[in-house]
Amino acid sequence: MVSQGQGFYSRWMPWLALGVVIVLLPFFVRPAIATVIWIFAILAVAFNILLGYTGLLAFGQSTFFGLGAYAAGLLLIHYKVHLFTSLLAGTLIGLVAAALIGRICIQRLGLYFVLLTFAFNQLFFFIAYQWNKLTGGEDGLPGVPRAPLQFGSFTLLDLSQPFNYYFLTAAVFLLSLAAMKWIVESPLGMIFQAIRENEARAGAIGYNVKRYKWIAFVIAGGFSGLAGVLYSMLFGIVPLDTIHWITSGDVVFMALIGGIGNFYGPIIGAALFIWLSESLSVIWARWPLMLGIAFVVVVLFFRGGCMEALERLWGLGMEKLKPGSR
């Protein structure tokens, strides 16, 4: 469980580290890749509210990521909406879709829950695939403009500059992270963890377990939608892959590789994963093969080592959740 009464140092250290990394990262990798890292970090941390905190292995987070991306993309293309409107719209559609889908999925436990989230992911994938006129189908939705960050006629930040867009994304990431941190440390977050630890007991105490699982699902969906908006503007296109189940699998992998027992763990997972896949995709068109091999090798042979290394790296004076949710 989260240890109470943390020191000033352990509380703010991760944020300081993140601040330093955010500033330095675009000097080491291309700004576009650095931007993708923070976008997926939002997704992975949001997913970890489900897996790490509530014990729900949702295998369909790209549903909300994709819906947010498509919604924002369409609004930006057809209505040239304000940046904040697009961010809000994507978040909203993520929330609403997660509310509806979650309502059905949380009816089932364990394995069935996984299968259902996955199946709904596919439902929305095929809708996006078939609804050519709206989504561009297989070719993706091109021509998404980056709305400038402006108030009236005053332009605060010209987002067509890669660095400016990078820092906007990083700012949204930090705000989301703070919000999610606040949620998991609130009484609500404690209930999530109680459900993870012992669902039957949480129910016996009087908590409506299904309702709280649903709330966790909706929260994760909202942040995933928000991440989708940032993704749609990044390359000016919403590729069909955005909503594919493999993207959902990637998010699960990021969280697990980074460590689901730690609030900040999935951020490392996202960074490693994006960096690895970007490096591999430059080398070889069949890079998912190497990615798959990396999965298998890590899972079979470096499981302990990788996690231990992360624990050492991140365990220093930092709060620790109970490692593993099960």
Added chain:
Amino acid sequence: MELNLSAFLGQLLNGVVTGMIYAMMGIGLSLILGILDIPNFAHGVLFALGAYFLYSLFAVVANFWVALAIAPLGVLLIGMAIEYGGIRRLYPVGINYMLLLTFGLALIFQEMIILIWGPVGKSMIPPAGLEAGFNLGIVSYPKYRLFVMGLTGLIILGVWLFLNKTKYGAIIRAGVEDKEMVNALGINIRRVFTITFGLGSWLAGIAGALIVPVRGLTPVMGFDMLPICFVVVALGGLGSLSGSIVAGLIIGVAQSMIMLVWPVASIVVIFAVMAIILVLRPQGLLGIREV
């Protein structure tokens, strides 16, 4: 499109053929799920491997029936190897890692298929003697598809007999129900796991091999099939053979019928059917175990 009786019957039969294939996939997956408690993300690529093995074997031996008999055995071996070499190591560390392993394997096999057989789809004509249509009175229907219907029915019957009428089948069913108890009774549960994984993979391999003359092959056929198996299992209930058959047929026929009136929605409708059934019956259609 004009809706006439023969088109309707033809599509209905198509739906039954597809549904039987779905049912076999669902039964295989459900066996694996029941034993391992993980969604086997490699189940779809096992289906694709069955199809590609048949294609290549046919090119070598030039006999469809020999290829059809051998190709699924290759998939069976791969399935057992996955369990023996990979999943077995992960029982102590939990399902999250097993999930990742099967996900990684799915990626590997998918990419291997593209590397070995190329990214472009292939097709194959039905074996000699089954190319023509068979006159059913109102509609003439391809003989090969009738054969698929019959063979899948026989195999499912065989699996049912194996699971319900043999001692080993009873052990597998007991393993689905309660692993610890089976282990406590002195049965080598590890070996049961390997064999069950093999059996489930074999069923996926047959389904893949059988579908080749009907739909042809594409590298993504496995990834397309995977979510459908998941829906079949979620609807039919874990460890329930009859549940998988009912769910498979419902989805196959529903998909086929929608083809007549609104072709682009035929895949979306699978998931819509699933959502509706689960809203009405959250426990699924039939199921031994409520998870």
